[in-house]
Amino acid sequence: MKSKLTRQEPIYDYVYFDNEICRYEDAQIGLASTSLQYGFNVFCGIRGYHINGQNYIFRLKQHYQRFMDANKIMGFGVEITYDKFCNVLFELVKKNQIVEDFYIRAFIFTPNTHLAPKQHKDVYQVSVYMQKLSSKFDPQKGQKLQISSFVKYSDNAISTKAKVGGSYVNSLLASQNAKLSGFDDALMVSENGYICECSISNIIIVKNNEVFTPNLSDGPLGGITLRSAIEVLNYNNINVNYISLTRSFAYSCDEMITTGTALGVQKVNQIDHCELNLQKNEIFTLLYNEFEKIFSNQHELSKKWLSKVV
Ligand code: PMP
DSSP states (O other): OOOOOOOOSOBOSEEEETTEEEEGGGOOOOTTBHHHHHOOOEEEEEEEEEETTEEEEETHHHHHHHHHHHHHHHTOOOOOOHHHHHHHHHHHHHHTTOOSOEEEEEEEEOOOBOSSSOOTTOOOEEEEEEEEOOOOOOTTTOEEEEEOSSOBOOTTTSOSSSOBGGGHHHHHHHHHHHHHTTOSEEEEEBTTSOEEEESSOEEEEEETTEEEEEOGGGSOOOOHHHHHHHHHHHHTTOOEEEEOBOHHHHHTOSEEEEEETTTEEEEEEEETTEEOOTTOOHHHHHHHHHHHHHHTTOSHHHHHHEEEOO
16 A cells, blocks of 8 residues: 555644755655664754744754754764754744744755665755644643663763754653553663653752752753753752762652653653652742743743744
8 A cells, every 4th residue: 555645743834855945745755765764864843932923933043053063973064054044944934824832843864875874975954844732741740750771872872962863762662661651751761870861851850959950971962941941940049950860869859850842841740659749849830930931922031042033
């Protein structure tokens, strides 16, 4: 049976592909492409907000920088200036006539084909699609996390600081296993034995009125929501310490919070068998309320962090 190119997610009609804007259905990549066969691509996921009839993009510069770092780390050699990147995204938002909150997925891939996972001299290009953000995890519900038996790959295996397509098999296996066991997501441990992050989000921990996050050298992605959360806490005169996070510390913490583009900030109410004390939610509540203001353009930091689509 011939499978039709269908869009299962609420993806908008127009995409950026091969240096131009075209319809989703017309952007096709060959079956044998190295990016498809071996996951040789890097991507970024960015949030867009529709506020009072105007579209905004959250922390565009930081996403661009992490995207370009990933391009460099992987040796893809794509050259795209910040102005050009913004221009592509703005044109696409306008072409898609977006009038709701949205999500942007930009990625770098190669249409080249090789039987072996080879990339030397391949030509890589930037593509972008956008979609409606449909599901939002209820922030009051709280997440149940399982410390995963799927170990987070190390930075010497695949960069933990670049969002490499193929590396997400690791996230997928961990989160799938957690969900099949009745949890919402996986808490992943790095090869050095420390807890580093969830499948697609970073973590913040609170214990005895001090706030912590895992050392970047223990394997988590340098999350832009995490960085923003730290800046929001600093803005409220709260310091965040970087630590190597042990299982015991996680089980006995007062609060755990997850941060990421997909789900924003979420509180955690259970890690494995350990229930957290949900009465102690001060840092989560502060972050949640501050982010709600930021995302609706009602915070001093909104001016800095929301780029107006023009
Ligand atoms: N860790 C991983 C592995 C991720 O994929 C993501 C999502 N990009 C995050 C953390 C959170 O990063 P950000 O806040 O930039 O979305």
